[in-house]
Amino acid sequence: MFFFPGSGNRALLGFLHYSGSPSSKAGIVYCHPFAEEKNMSHSITVKTARIFAEAGFPVFRFDLSGCGDSEGDLQFSSIEDWQKDFNSAIKVFQKETGASNIFLWGLRLGAGLCLLQEQFADDIAGLILWQPVLNFSVHLKQFMRRVISSQILERKESDTEPSVEDELQCNGLTHIIGYPISKHLCDSFNHMANKSEKIAPAVSVFILSISLMDQSAFALKQYAESLKKAGTPVVLQHVKAEPFWDRYWQWECKGPAHATLQWLQGLI
């Protein structure tokens, strides 16, 4: 565990899972999801990183600026900053391990960031996208719906209280379950909107759908199909499992790790 400089020279926390027996020059850099999904998914992603490392793939996990234990304030962060953070993390990982075939692994918003990153970083061998967020703007809107959800739960009319949007317009800042959401952050999410969805990566892409449904969501099937048409080598796989990024009590979820490992070992 160590700190390294990210966007704006902010100190970012990184955690490197060394591989006992590196089978190749391949390694993995992980990018976490947004807000509470990061906390809820932490245990599973750490365990998954250990599984990958034991299989010969060193893994680097890090906290984006303004998130977790990294320096910065969420309200002053932006997608653009996070892209720079991600890039710094890849370089640090390369320096520490000498890996030249790097797989970017992301969960939810982190997967969306992997798609944006693929264009700018060298030595990217593939993308591992777990239940990817393809539209940042929609993702933030869905996160901010927590206020409406509370109103629904309390059976209140939504127009009896000032909306989150009104608060953002008036104060430039609102708080959603303790997270400071600023107009700056919103503008950044809205600016990126669905840019990640429109990128057709040149490298192999593994999309993992994780839910208790019998098959992957319509949106992911549609997305995988669009990548295929654009010539991207893509595999869409569905694992029937609890969506652990929405669960505080979910401590085990090996299916996604094993499915991903199988895909990785098939490539290397």
Place this chain on the structure above:
Amino acid sequence: MNNALLTEIKTIITNTVGSNVVPNPLSNDYPLLGNLLDSLAVTNLIVGIEEHFGFIFNDSELYAEAFENVLTLAELVSKKIEA
């Protein structure tokens, strides 16, 4: 109401709140609000429905009565699909 849609809604609810807390079987009129759904689960249920069916609700389309039970939720989804 379409049985396939009701089944899909039930699976999305299970996916949202967890298989260990949803009664089995989940009846169409089982009260959801304040029972199975807290505010986090309501948010996630809305996202789950949107991602599964591939549409986005306007905030004005979301109201408490639609979340009373499986049947009312299926009506909300059915209206959105037909719109």
